[in-house]
Amino acid sequence: xxxxxxxxxxxxxxxxxxxxxxxxxxxxxxxxxxxxxxxxxxxxxxxxxxxxxxxxxxxxxxxxxxxxxxxxxxxxxxxxxxxxxxxxxxxxxxxxxxxxxxxxxxxxxxxxxxxxxxxxxxxxxxxxxxxxxxxxxxxxxxxxxxxxxxxxxxxxxxxxxxxxxxxxxxxxxxxxxxxxxxxxxxxxxxxxxxxxxxxxxxxxxxxxxxxxxxxxxxxxxxxxxxxxxxxxxxxxxxxxxxxxxxxxxxxxxxxxxxxxxxxxxxxxxxxxxxxxxxxxxxxxxxxxxxxxxxxxxxxxxxxxxxxxxxxxxxxxxxxxxxxxxxxxxxxxxxxxxxxxxxxxxxxxxxxxxxxxxxxxxxxxxxxxxxxxxxxxxxxxxxxxxxxxxxxxxxxxxxxxxxxxxxxxxxxxxxxxxxxxxxxxxxxxxxxxxxxxxxxxxxxxxxxxxxxxxxxxxxxxxxxxxxxxxxxxxxxxxxxxxxxxxxxxxxxxxxxxxxxxxxxxxxxxxxxxxxxxxxxxxxxxxxxxxxxxxxxxxxxxxxxxxxxxxxxxxxxxxxxxxxxxxxxxxxxxxxxxxxxxxxxxxxxxxxxxxxxxxxxxxxxxxxxxxxxxxxxxxxxxxxxxxxxxxxxxxxxxxxxxxxxxxxxxxxxxxxxxxxxxxxxxxxxxxxxxxxxxxxxxxxxxxxxxxxxxxxxxxxxxxxxxxxxxxxxxxxxxxxxxxxxxxxxxxxxxxxxxxxxxxxxxxxxxxxxxxxxxxxxxxxxxxxxxxxxxxxxxxxxxxxxxxxxxxxxxxxxxxxxxxxxxxxxxxxxxxxxxxxxxxxxxxxxxxxxxxx
Amino acid sequence: xxxxxxxxxxxxxxxxxxxxxxxxxxxxxxxxxxxxxxxxxxxxxxxxxxxxxxxxxxxxxxxxxxxxxxxxxxxxxxxxxxxxxxxxxxxxxxxxxxxxxxxxxxxxxxx
Ligand code: SRM
Ligand SMILES: Cc1cc2nc3c(=O)[nH]c(=O)nc-3n(C[C@H](O)[C@H](O)[C@H](O)COP(=O)(O)OP(=O)(O)OC[C@H]3O[C@@H](n4cnc5c(N)ncnc54)[C@H](O)[C@@H]3O)c2cc1C
Ligand code: SF4
Ligand code: FES
Numbered sequence: 001x002x003x004x005x006x007x008x009x010x011x012x013x014x015x016x017x018x019x020x021x022x023x024x025x026x027x028x029x030x031x032x033x034x035x036x037x038x039x040x041x042x043x044x045x046x047x048x049x050x051x052x053x054x055x056x057x058x059x060x061x062x063x064x065x066x067x068x069x070x071x072x073x074x075x076x077x078x079x080x081x082x083x084x085x086x087x088x089x090x091x092x093x094x095x096x097x098x099x100x101x102x103x104x105x106x107x108x109x110x111x112x113x114x115x116x117x118x119x120x121x122x123x124x125x126x127x128x129x130x131x132x133x134x135x136x137x138x139x140x141x142x143x144x145x146x147x148x149x150x151x152x153x154x155x156x157x158x159x160x161x162x163x164x165x166x167x168x169x170x171x172x173x174x175x176x177x178x179x180x181x182x183x184x185x186x187x188x189x190x191x192x193x194x195x196x197x198x199x200x201x202x203x204x205x206x207x208x209x210x211x212x213x214x215x216x217x218x219x220x221x222x223x224x225x226x227x228x229x230x231x232x233x234x235x236x237x238x239x240x241x242x243x244x245x246x247x248x249x250x251x252x253x254x255x256x257x258x259x260x261x262x263x264x265x266x267x268x269x270x271x272x273x274x275x276x277x278x279x280x281x282x283x284x285x286x287x288x289x290x291x292x293x294x295x296x297x298x299x300x301x302x303x304x305x306x307x308x309x310x311x312x313x314x315x316x317x318x319x320x321x322x323x324x325x326x327x328x329x330x331x332x333x334x335x336x337x338x339x340x341x342x343x344x345x346x347x348x349x350x351x352x353x354x355x356x357x358x359x360x361x362x363x364x365x366x367x368x369x370x371x372x373x374x375x376x377x378x379x380x381x382x383x384x385x386x387x388x389x390x391x392x393x394x395x396x397x398x399x400x401x402x403x404x405x406x407x408x409x410x411x412x413x414x415x416x417x418x419x420x421x422x423x424x425x426x427x428x429x430x431x432x433x434x435x436x437x438x439x440x441x442x443x444x445x446x447x448x449x450x451x452x453x454x455x456x457x458x459x460x461x462x463x464x465x466x467x468x469x470x471x472x473x474x475x476x477x478x479x480x481x482x483x484x485x486x487x488x489x490x491x492x493x494x495x496x497x498x499x500x501x502x503x504x505x506x507x508x509x510x511x512x513x514x515x516x517x518x519x520x521x522x523x524x525x526x527x528x529x530x531x532x533x534x535x536x537x538x539x540x541x542x543x544x545x546x547x548x549x550x551x552x553x554x555x556x557x558x559x560x561x562x563x564x565x566x567x568x569x570x571x572x573x574x575x576x577x578x579x580x581x582x583x584x585x586x587x588x589x590x591x592x593x594x595x596x597x598x599x600x601x602x603x604x605x606x607x608x609x610x611x612x613x614x615x616x617x618x619x620x621x622x623x624x625x626x627x628x629x630x631x632x633x634x635x636x637x638x639x640x641x642x643x644x645x646x647x648x649x650x651x652x653x654x655x656x657x658x659x660x661x662x663x664x665x666x667x668x669x670x671x672x673x674x675x676x677x678x679x680x681x682x683x684x685x686x687x688x689x690x691x692x693x694x695x696x697x698x699x700x701x702x703x704x705x706x707x708x709x710x711x712x713x714x715x716x717x718x719x720x721x722x723x724x725x726x727x728x729x730x731x732x733x734x735x736x737x738x739x740x741x742x743x744x745x746x747x748x749x750x751x752x753x754x755x756x757x758x759x760x761x762x763x764x765x766x767x768x769x770x771x772x773x774x775x776x777x778x779x780x781x782x783x784x785x786x787x788x789x790x791x792x793x794x795x796x797x798x799x800x801x802x803x804x805x806x807x808x809x810x811x812x813x814x815x816x817x818x819x820x821x822x823x824x825x826x827x828x829x830x831x832x833x834x
Numbered sequence: 835x836x837x838x839x840x841x842x843x844x845x846x847x848x849x850x851x852x853x854x855x856x857x858x859x860x861x862x863x864x865x866x867x868x869x870x871x872x873x874x875x876x877x878x879x880x881x882x883x884x885x886x887x888x889x890x891x892x893x894x895x896x897x898x899x900x901x902x903x904x905x906x907x908x909x910x911x912x913x914x915x916x917x918x919x920x921x922x923x924x925x926x927x928x929x930x931x932x933x934x935x936x937x938x939x940x941x942x943x944x945x
Contacts (some may be wrong), residue, residue, distance in 0.1 A: 193850050201871045202850075352910065353896065535870035536850065538899035538906075540890040565901035573901050577887040641856035725911040815856060822866060822934075823842040825941065826859035 006097060016318075017102055017112035019092045019262065023055055024282060024307045025118030025290025026074055031315035033082055039319060043110060045102070047091035051075055052825035055141070056304060062145050064179030066113065095266040097284055099283055109436025117263055117274060117282070117289040121256035121302070122707065130228030134570055136250045139175045144251075148175070151249035152182035161185060164247040166225055172253035173208075173336050176217055179249075187218040187245050189225055189237065191254075196336070199343045203359075203366050204382040204532055206523035211339050211364070216464040237462075252520045257564065258293045258300055267371045269655050269745070271295045278324035279317035280310055288460055290314050297327050300460035342388035345378035345395045348372065353377060358409045359530045366527060368534060374402040388410040427480040436481070437474045439465040446476060451485045458482065475504045481628055495638040498540035502531050507760040511547050522559055534560075537749045543761035546648070548682055558817070566646035569627055570806045574621065578630060581620045582637050584681065585657040587673035587693075588616030597638030601631055615652035615690070625819050632807035641805035643683065648762070650752075651690050653677035654702065658695035658712070667712035669695035672741050676710075679745055680752060681803040683795070686759040686768075704732045707755075707765040717744040721751055722769035730766045733774040736782040752783050753795035838936035842866065845874060848942070853889045853898070855879055860940060863913070863927055865889035866934060867909050869896060874934055875909035876927040882907070882920025 016032075019026045021044050029042055050068075057071035067722050080088045090104040095115065103109045123138030125131050137147045148163075155161020161184045165176045194205030195212075209219050224240040228250055233528060236246040258273035269275040269283035273295035280288045280296075287652045290310050292302060301307065306328035313325035316821030353372045359365065365383035369391060373397050379391040388413040394401060399687030401408055432445040442465050448463040462468055463479055468478045480488045499507050510529060519525050526536060536544070541562035548556045566572050571579035582600075583592070598618055602610050609621040621629055632642075644651060655673030659665035673693040678693065692701040693710040705723040709732050712718075716739040722734035735751070738744050755779070759768040769777060781788055810819075848854045848868040852943075856864040856871045856876075869882045870893035887901035897915060906915040912922040922942045926937035 067938070124853065192846075334885060352908075512899060525867045533895055535894055537894045538904065541892060561893065562850060564892065569890070573890060575884065575885070575886075577885075577890075817847060817849070821863065822847055822854035823840075824859070825840065825858040 001705055005548065010039045012388065013039065013210050014113040015111065016040040016114045016116060017040050017110055018042065018044040018118060019102065020044075020048075020117045020118035020120060020291070021048065021052055021086065021088070021116060022120050022291065022294075023052075023304060024050040024120070024311060025363070027311045028116060028118065028290050028314050029082075029307065030074075032302045032318055035315050035319045035321075038081065040114070043081075043087065044084060045090060045104060048091070048143070049089045050142055051079070051086070051088075053142065058139070058142065058145050059174040062175065063141075063181045064178075068142065071183070083195045088519045092262060095262060095287075097266055097287070100286065101386055103401065115287045116314075117287065117293060118291045119293045121250065121292040121515055122259045122391055124255040125252055126225060126254055128227050130230060130234070131252075133230050133234045134232070135230070135234035135248060136252065139171050139251055139253050140256075140760065146806040148179060148249065149182065150252065152179060154185050155184055155248060160470050162245075163164060163249040163251065164245055165238070165251045165253060166190060167253035167255070168192070168221070169198070169253065169255070170336060171195060171210065172251070175251045175253055176212070177181055177336075177338070179251075180215060180217055184249070185216075185218075185221065187247070189223045189245075190214075190221050191224060191241070192297065193222050195219070195221070195588055196276050196341070200341060200382070201368065203368070203523055203527060204341065204343075204380050207364065207366055207382050207527060208336065208339060208341065210524070212399060214535055256292070256302060258295070260293060263287075263289065263293070271298075273300045278313065278326065279322050280314040280325065281317070288314060288318075290325050296325060299327060301328065312500065318487040340381075340383060340386040341386040342377065342381040344388070344392045347374070355534055356405075356409045357532055357534060359527050359822075367409055369407075371401065371405070374400050374405070376401060376408075376467075390473060414658070427477055442467040442483065448485060449483060450724070456486060456490065458695070499543060500537055502526075502530060502536050502540050503629040505529055507543065510544070510553075514547050514551050520548070520556065522548065522562060546686065546761050550798075554801045555810070567648070568634075569625065569628065570810065571623070572645060572646045576622075578622045579623055580645070581623050581628070581631055581635075582613065582615075582617055582643040583640035583658050584677075585640075586677050588668055589655075589670065590617075592781050593638050596641055597635055597640065601634050604634070605631055613645070615645070617645075617652065618652050626821075629810050629813075629816075629819055633811035636805070636808055636811055641681075642807045647684070648687050649684050649689065650677075650682070651688050652682045653680070654692035654706070655701040656693070656695050656697055660695075662695055663714070664698060665695035666714050667717070667741075669693040669696060669710075671703065672710065672712075672717075672744065673701075675741070676745055676748055679749065679799070683756070683799060684802065685751065685752070685756055686761050687755065687764040689755070689765070691748070704734065705729065708751055710744055710748075715738070718742060719747055722765045724764060724766035725753045726764075728766070730770075733769060733777075735774075735778060746792050747781060747788070750791035751777070751794040753791040754780055754800075756795070756798075757791075768786070837854050837945070838920065838938055840938050840941055841927075842934050842936055845872075845929050845932055845934050847877040848874065851892075851893045853893065855889045856936065856941075857917065862942050866927065866936075866942060867893055867898060869893060869909065873880075874927055876936055877907070877909065877912050878923040880922060881905060881917065882912075882914055890920065 023171040024767040051072055052074040054071045054073050057066060060066040061068060061071060065507045089442045090106045091103050092102045094103050101109050103113045123140050124398050125426050128691045134641050136143050163186050167190045168188050172188060176188050194202050196205055196598045213219055222414040225237055225240045228242045229236050229238050230232055236244050236245050236249050237250060260270050260274055263272050274293050276282055276283055276289050276294045276296055280290050282289050289416050289683050291307050299415045308379055310325050311327055313323055316323040341661060353370050356369045358367045368380045376391055376394040381388050436442055436444050436445045436447050446465050447467045458479060464621045471754040497505055497506055499510055513529060514525060525544050542564060545559050545562035548832050569579060569580050573579055573832045602620055605623055607620045607622050611619045624781045653673045653676050655670045658669035659667055676691055691708045692703040692706040694703045697711055699711055703711050704720060705725040709720045709723055710717050716737055719735045721735050723732035724730045755765055842856050848866055850868055850915055851870050853865050854866040863879040865877050867875045877888055879887050881888055881900040883903060883905050886900040888898050888907060890901040891898040896909050898909060899906050905918045907922060908915055912924045914920045925940045927930060928935050
C-alpha cells in the first residue's frame with residue numbers, strides 16, 4: 001500500500017470514495033475537480049498496483065510501440081496535487097450500506113458519504129477443463145501484458161514460443177498481433193465463421209483474415225475449444241474435432257461481463273450491469289456507478305466514448321447541476337493490428353435496404369454503405385476508413401442523399417463536389433493521361449484511342465487495350481467513356497453474358513481468374529472480382545462453390561449454404577416438402593439383401609410409393625427430412641450408398657445384360673458398367689452426368705443419348721460423348737474406338753475431367769459440345785495421349801477426396817441440424833410453458 | 835402468465851446464410867433464417883407460389899430463393915421480389931442475450 005489513509009478525517013467535507021482506479025473512475029474525478037475542486041474529499045481504491053493508465057493503449061505496449069510510462073494518464077503528482085488518497089493493490093471486498101463503509105482485502109475500512117462504483121468489466125472465461133492452469137490468462141490489464149511479455153521472452157530462449165488466442169474479436173486480434181510482433185507463433189481460435197462478426201460483415205471479416213494470415217498468424221474459424229491441456233501448466237489447446245495445438249500461453253479473449261459482484265452482494269439493483277438513472281445514481285441514492293459496469297436504459301457499453309458522456313453527467317449531478325445522460329450511439333472506428341476498419345449503424349441490409357458496394361482488390365479496399373429510403377443506415381469500411389466519420393454523420397443526421405447517391409460510395413470529396421455529382425461529367429473531367437485501368441496501366445487517352453479505332457463494345461475495348469480486362473473494377477468508367485465517345489451509337493450491350501447480375505464477368509473469366517490467381521474461398525473471389533453484392537445470389541454462389549471445389553480438390557472446404565437444397569440434403573425435394581431417396585445400384589444390378597432392405601425401409605417409414613426409375617434403380621418417395629438419417633443408416637447397413645440422384649454429379653451407369661447372358665453380347669457390358677460406376681461415383685460436376693454401356697450395337701442401354709456412352713463391339717469399345725435424352729434430344733458424337741476395358745475407362749476419366757474443368761456451371765455435355773465443337777474434344781482426349789493421361793490423373797486424384805458416402809456421415813450424426821427442427825410447439829404446450 | 839415471446843434456442847444453432855425450422859403442431863412450420871451479416875428473420879415455411887419450403891432455399895443478402903421454382907422472397911417482409919407477386923406471413927422475431935425469441939401470438943396464429 002502506498003499511502004496511509006486517515007480514516008478518522010478531521011476534514012469537514014463530504015467524503016467521496018471511488019472503487020476502481022480505471023478509466024471511468026478517474027475520469028469522473030477529473031470532471032468533478034474541473035467543476036469544483038474543493039467540494040469533496042476523495043479516496044480511490046484500485047485493485048491494480050498502478051496509477052491511472054490508458055487501458056486502450058495496452059495493445060501498443062504489448063506490441064512494443066509504447067512503454068507503460070507513455071500510457072499513464074494521471075501520475076502520482078496528480079493524486080498529491082489534488083489531495084486524493086490512492087489505495088493501490090487493495091480491492092474493496094464489501095460495502096456496508098447501513099453503516100456507509102467499504103472494507104478492502106487488507107481489512108482497511110473507510111466510511112463514505114458518497115460512493116462511486118467504477119469496477120469496469122471482468123473478462124469472460126469459457127468453462128472448459130484446464131482453464132485454471134498457469135499460463136492461461138485474459139487481456140484486460142497491465143498484469144496480463146506483463147504475463148504475455150514474459151511468455152514471449154521465455155519462448156525466445158526455450159525455442160517454444162507458441163501462443164493460442166481464443167476469440168477473434170477486437171481484443172483477441174490485438175493480443176495476437178502483439179504476440180506475433182514479439183516473436184511468438186500465434187494461432188487464433190474463433191467460434192464464428194468470420195472474424196469480428198459483430199462489427200464487420202462477411203466480406204470485411206474475410207479481408208481481415210487474409211491480412212492477418214499474411215503476417216504469419218494461423219486463424220481457425222468455426223473452431224470449438226474443447227479443453228486446455230497440460231499437467232502443471234498449459235501445454236496446448238484441444239479442439240472439439242480432436243486437433244491439439246501446442247502452446248505455452250493461452251489468451252482468452254471471448255468477451256467481457258460487467259463487474260457487478262460487489263454491487264450485487266450489497267443488494268443494489270442489477271440487470272446486465274449495475275442499474276443507474278440518467279445521473280448515474282444506483283438504486284441507493286448515496287451510491288453512484290459509472291463505466292462498463294453499469295446498465296443505463298437497457299444498454300451496457302464496451303467502448304470509452306460513452307463513458308466520457310457518463311462521467312460528464314455524473315459530475316454535473318455531484319455538484320448539484322444535474323444535466324443527465326441520454327445514452328450514446330456508437331460507431332466503431334478501429335485500428336485492428338494496424339489495419340483500418342470502421343463500422344456504424346445497421347449494416348444487416350434487408351430487402352428494402354440497398355447496398356452500395358465498392359471493392360478495390362489491388363488496394364485491399366472494401367466499402368459498403370447501406371441505404372434505406374435515401375438515407376444512410378449503416379456502413380462497413382475496410383482498408384480506407386477516411387470517410388467513416390462522414391458516413392456516420394450522414395447516418396446520425398438522417399440526411400437525404402438522393403442527389404449524391406451515385407457518388408456516395410466514392411466518399412465525401414467526390415460526392416459533395418456539387419456539379420461533379422454526374423458520373424459522366426466526372427469521367428469527362430478526367431485528364432487525358434489519367435490512369436483508367438490500374439491493373440494494366442491503361443490511360444484514358446489510350447481507351448479513347450481504342451474506341452475511335454473501332455472498339456465499340458466493352459469486349460472490344462478489353463481485347464484492344466486490355467482496359468477492364470483484369471479485375472474489372474474500371475468497367476463502369478470504360479462504359480462511361482464508350483457512351484461519351486459514341487453517344488447514341490453505344491448500345492451499352494455486353495456481348496459476353498455475365499455469370500449473374502452480381503458481377504460484370506462471364507463464367508469463363510471467373511474460372512480463369514480463380515485458377516490464375518489461386519483464389520481459395522467464395523468471399524475471396526467476390527472481393528477480387530468486385531462483386532456488387534455483399535454475398536452473391538442463388539445463381540453465383542453454387543457456381544463459385546463448384547469452381548473452387550474443382551480447382552482445389554481436397555483443400556477447398558465445401559460451403560453448404562451455397563448448394564441447392566437437394567445437394568445439401570442429399571435427397572430430392574418433392575413438391576410437398578418431403579424427400580425421395582435413391583440408393584446406388586451399381587450398373588443397375590441388385591440382390592435380395594438390397595431389395596429386402598429397401599422393402600423394409602418402405603414399410604418402416606411409411607413411404608407412400610416406391611418406383612423403378614429410368615436410371616435402373618429404385619426410388620423411395622415421401623420420406624420426411626427428420627427421418628432421412630435413419631433411412632440412410634438402414635440402407636448403409638445393407639451395403640448401399642447414396643445414388644446422387646440429387647446432384648450435379650455422376651448419376652447412373654446404365655447397363656444391359658451383355659455377353660454373360662445375352663445371345664448377341666460381345667463384351668461384359670454389365671461388369672464394365674459396374675467398374676465405370678465405381679470409378680466415377682461421388683464426383684461433383686458442372687451438371688448431372690450419365691453413362692451407359694451397351695453390349696452390342698443394338699444398344700439396349702441407350703448409350704448414344706448419354707453424356708458418355710460405350711457400345712461394345714467384337715473388336716473393342718466404341719466411345720461417344722455429349723448425348724442427351726432430356727428437353728432437347730441429342731445423340732452422341734463419336735469420340736474414338738479403343739481395344740480394351742482399361743482404355744475405355746481411362747478415356748472416360750479424362751473426358752469427365754475435361755468437362756469438369758472447362759464447362760460452365762449448369763451446362764450439360766450436350767450444349768457444351770455444341771458450343772466448343774467435337775473436334776476440340778477429340779483433339780484433347782483422342783489425339784493427345786499425354787494430355788489425356790494428365791486429365792485422367794487429375795480426375796483420379798480428385799476422386800480420392802470425393803468418394804465418401806455422404807449418407808454415412810449424416811447417418812453417423814453429421815449436420816444433424818439440417819434434419820431436426822430447432823424447436824417444437826403445440827399451441828396448448830406453448831401457453832402452459834409461459 | 836402468458837409471456838409474449840417464445841424462446842426457441844441459441845442464435846448460433848442457425849447456420850449463417852441458412853435456416854432452421856420450428857414445428858407448430860397442427861400448422862405450418864416456421865422457418866427461421868440467419869443472413870450473412872447475422873440478422874435473424876422468421877417466416878411461415880411456405881412459399882406464396884406453390885407452398886415450397888422456404889427453409890430449404892438459398893439465403894443471399896436479405897432474401898431466400900425458394901427451392902422449388904426459385905422465386906425470391908424478402909426475409910423482412912415476406913414479399914416475393916422481382917416480377918413475382920405474393921406474400922408469406924412474417925413472424926416477429928428478436929434476439930436477446932444470444933437466444934432467439936418468436937412472437938407468441940404470430941406463432942400461434944400461423945398454427
Ligand atoms: C426418378 C426419375 C424418373 C423416373 O422415375 O424414372 C427422374 C426424376 C427427375 N428428373 Fe429426370 N429422372 C429420371 C431419369 C431421367 C432420364 C432417363 C435416364 O437417366 O436414363 C432423363 C433423360 C436422359 C438425360 O438426362 O439426358 C431425365 C431427364 C431429366 C431432365 C432433363 C435434362 C436435360 O438435360 O434436358 C431434368 C431437368 C433438369 O435436370 O434440369 C430432370 C429432372 C428430374 C427431377 C430431378 C426433377 C426435379 O428437379 O425435381 C426429378 C426428380 C424426382 C425425384 O425426386 O426423384 N430429368 N431424367 C429418373 C431417375 C433416374 C435415376 O435413377 O437417377
Ligand atoms: C486491450 C484493450 C484495448 C481496448 N481498446 C479500445 C479501443 O480501441 N477503443 C475503445 O473505445 N475501447 C477500448 N477498450 C475498452 C476500454 O478500455 C474500456 O471501455 C474502458 O477501460 C472501461 O473503463 P472502466 O473504468 O469502466 O473500466 P476499467 O478501465 O477496466 O477500470 C476498472 C478498474 O477497477 C478495478 N477494480 C475492479 N474491481 C475492483 C475492486 N473491487 N476494488 C478496487 N478496484 C477494482 C480494476 O482493476 C480496474 O483497474 C480496450 C480495452 C482493452 C482491455
Ligand atoms: S419427366 Fe418431369 S414430371 Fe416426370 S420425373 Fe422427370 S421432371 Fe418430374
Ligand atoms: S413454390 Fe416457391 S417458387 Fe414455386
